[in-house]
Amino acid sequence: MTAFSTDDDLLAAELAFGLIDDADRHLAEQRLVEDPAFAQAHQRWQAHAAALFADPGEAPRPSTWTAIVSRLPANDITSPRSRASLRWWQTGTVAATAAALILGAVALRAPTRIFVRVPVAEAPAAPMVAVLTGAKGLVTISFDPASGRMTSVASGLDIGHHSPELWAIPRDGKPRMMGIMNSSAPGWAKVPADARAILSAGVTIAVSVEPLGGSPSGLPTGPVILSGEMVAV
Amino acid sequence: MGSTSSDMAAASLAVMLERVAEGDRSAFEEVYRRTAVKLFGVCLRILPMRQEAEEALQEAYLLVWRKAATFDATKGSAMTWLITLTRNRAVDRLRSAGRFVAGPIELADQVPDPAPAASSKLEISQDERRVAKCIGTLAASDAELIRTAFFEGATYAELAERAAKPLGTIKSRIRRALLTLKDCLS
Incomplete structure (x- = not known):
């Protein structure tokens, strides 16, 4: 084996970040198996890449665990160590065969007691509020996930012959239109489905200055003057 | 099969994954309990629609159950393995949905770094x-x-x-x- 070069290390990084196309990727993956130094470099880069998810995360609904359990193959109790020596793509076939062989034994097994220990509230049911602040003015938004409706109240918001438009911006940074708001009186409105789907605690809500009638493009065109974060009540 | 909760509390995630590889469902539940919050964050980062993210999370854990035996503690951390597997699953989902819109990338350097400090x-x-x-x-x-x-x-x-x-x-x-x-x- 030749000495491990910078190019080798870069290839390991490219593989870990998903930068290379299928053909090159297959070659690089083959090398993982044959070249321990390359595999080690790849592992290091994988750890760096994984650390890009710096978000602490959030609890999924309890129904997620129930759904996972219900999707587990009921008879998937193959001899585990025999699986360890297999390449992953062979695992499915062998597991299926073994599962078929031991089907009889499985029927006798008592069901495992399952209880969910991730303590989470049913997030969509909780109403949410956001207080949007900026250089000038204040807007409060409340959102009821059950009905999909929001209320908005503005004070001190004077943007002349323009419309203030509300946006929901989740982690992906892409704004979802929530609609024009009334800057002089409280307003009630149904939130569009796109925005509704991503509204949750932690999502940024922002007001941008748009031409009368709202953004023509479906994305903010004017400056963002107020913003705040949704919090569950 | 099955571990008691006291020996699970002390065991590392890597050890729990080894037990999952042996078909230990209580170990699997423990892995979920310890990592679901983080891995759901991974899914949400890639799939902001909560329903999609939850689907991806389910698929990721089903893969964990099936592929736990391929995890090798001598080659890296359990959390990296779990995050990588979940990221790959979520990205596959993002790409296969047919709705993925690859927007233009603006390379001007004055664009502020959107990641929070x-x-x-x-x-x-x-x-x-x-x-x-x-x-x-x-x-x-x-x-x-x-x-x-x-x-x-x-x-x-x-x-x-x-x-x-x-x-x-x-x-x-x-x-x-x-x-x-x-x-x-x-």
Whole structure:
């Protein structure tokens, strides 16, 4: 084996970040198996890449665990160590065969007691509020996930012959239109489905200055003057 | 089969995965209990629609159940293995939905780095802090290219197209950024 070069290390990084196309990727993956130094470099880069998810995360609904359990193959109790020596793509076939062989034994097994220990509230049911602040003015938004409706109240918001438009911006940074708001009186409105789907605690809500009638493009065109974060009540 | 809760509390995630590989469902539940919050965050980062993210999370854990035997504790941390598996699953889902719109990438360097400052977060790990710090030393647009690759499953070719730049330019730019990142992290 030749000495491990910078190019080798870069290839390991490219593989870990998903930068290379299928053909090159297959070659690089083959090398993982044959070249321990390359595999080690790849592992290091994988750890760096994984650390890009710096978000602490959030609890999924309890129904997620129930759904996972219900999707587990009921008879998937193959001899585990025999699986360890297999390449992953062979695992499915062998597991299926073994599962078929031991089907009889499985029927006798008592069901495992399952209880969910991730303590989470049913997030969509909780109403949410956001207080949007900026250089000038204040807007409060409340959102009821059950009905999909929001209320908005503005004070001190004077943007002349323009419309203030509300946006929901989740982690992906892409704004979802929530609609024009009334800057002089409280307003009630149904939130569009796109925005509704991503509204949750932690999502940024922002007001941008748009031409009368709202953004023509479906994305903010004017400056963002107020913003705040949704919090569950 | 099945572990008692007291020996599970003390066991590392790597040990729990080994038990999952043996078909231990209570170990599997323990892995879920310890990692679901983080891994759901991974799914949400890639699939902001909660329903999609939950589906991806379910698929990821089903893969954990099936592939736990391929985890090798001598070759890396259990959390990295879990995050990588979940990221891959979520990106596959993002790409297979047929609704993925690969938007243009703006390479102007005055675009502010959209990632929140690492110091503003409390629950961030040492690793995450280090990587965030080093990513922060890159030009914002280079950091954005690397993030887009990883979070959206975009290859060099796609990045070049979306940034409307020659493939060679994008490649050398990212490679240079990766080397800077490497220096900073070592």
